Amino acid sequence: MEHTKQQCFGVITLAIVMLSSWAVPAMADEFSQEDLKRWESEYMTVVNQGRKVFTDGKLGTNGVACAQCHPNASNTHPETYPKFQKQLGKVVPIWEMINWCIRNPLEGKNLAADDPRMVALQAYILQERRGVKLQPGKH
Numbered sequence: 001m002e003h004t005k006q007q008c009f010g011v012i013t014l015a016i017v018m019l020s021s022w023a024v025p026a027m028a029d030e031f032s033q034e035d036l037k038r039w040e041s042e043y044m045t046v047v048n049q050g051r052k053v054f055t056d057g058k059l060g061t062n063g064v065a066c067a068q069c070h071p072n073a074s075n076t077h078p079e080t081y082p083k084f085q086k087q088l089g090k091v092v093p094i095w096e097m098i099n100w101c102i103r104n105p106l107e108g109k110n111l112a113a114d115d116p117r118m119v120a121l122q123a124y125i126l127q128e129r130r131g132v133k134l135q136p137g138k139h
């Protein structure tokens with residue numbers, strides 16, 4: 001009996017392997033090595049734009065730069081978002097807290113969530129914190 005079970009298991013495994021090797025070429029057609037290279041390079045371009053916005057002091061009205069208080073994105077804790085922020089009195093995504101810093105220490109105006117500078121700031125901050133374990137909601 002025991003070895004019939006094993007044979008049955010073997011047939012199922014073989015079927016799965018055959019089906020998946022069938023599916024692989026179809027998936028591989030969805031993007032090429034060039035696509036991957038281009039996506040990576042576009043991502044790094046945005047990260048570098050974010051580094052510039054973070055450090056050049058031009059976002060607000062008083063010449064203060066994010067990097068003066070958060071060198072290399074320190075103390076930005078992107079891995080803890082969304083979370084409750086006492087300054088805002090509710091659970092927020094990180095861009096709302098970035099806007100809080102733009103309004104307060106930088107004395108500037110909110111950026112829209114989809115403003116390319118807001119996207120770039122988040123890409124830069126998250127790239128600096130790459131590899132840190134996600135801990136949404138943590139204080």
Ligand code: HEC
Nearest residue numbers: 059064065066068069075076077094097098101102105121
């Ligand atoms: C004058 C110093 C100062 C400047 C300049 C500044 N921040 Fe902050 N930032 C703070 C303080 C203070 C907090 C509040 C810490 C808290 O209560 O979580 C904070 C919080 C944050 C947080 C949330 C951190 C957390 O632990 O949840 C992010 C993200 C952030 N800042 C990004 C930015 C960005 C982006 C800029 C530039 C647009 C910027 N900050 C400019 C002082 C500053």
